[in-house]
Amino acid sequence: GENVEQHPSTLSVQEGDSAVIKCTYSDSASNYFPWYKQELGKRPQLIIDIRSNVGEKKDQRIAVTLNKTAKHFSLHITETQPEDSAVYFCAPRSGGDQKVTFGTGTKLQVIP
């Protein structure tokens, strides 16, 4: 199966600073790259995704960048707010069998 890694595993930032989380994957045929946010005790929710034919996508304070050659994609959060505190998961989808593999998660803490 696909090998998916996230870095860092934990991240603390001051409110207003930026946060970047990186996800590396092994399947070069992967073609869909979403990021999910999971608040404590709640279900994962999609916050942004990108397809393999696009290098970058932005939605207000959140952006995702994709480097298919290096097989990694990153989540960027600017002007962080306390409500951004959560665990973030990447979940690349392999191109052949469309199998989803979730990363190990990054716990983001935004300090007011």
Next chain:
Amino acid sequence: EAGVAQSPRYKIIEKRQSVAFWCNPISGHATLYWYQQILGQGPKLLIQFQNNGVVDDSQLPKDRFSAERLKGVDSTLKIQPAKLEDSAVYLCASSFQGGRETQYFGPGTRLLVL
């Protein structure tokens, strides 16, 4: 639009007992997923259905876990017999189709095996 429904929300059982979880996906969503999420870890896919056919069950412990999706709508996941290490949150998700579409998650069933 109603979201993904799951029941029960919580379940406590003793090891070697049986348990079943139910999921009702969003109307019109052909693809349904069952995940196991152990505390502090990411969701692990157990089984993926496309309509009522199984697309992927490579990580389903088939000696004790079973799942079905009758008529391509609702689904049940069963554990028999349960082990201590089965304690986790069981998440159901659905998507419009199994390609690149967004997955919508249900609230999950929190299972504690004593």
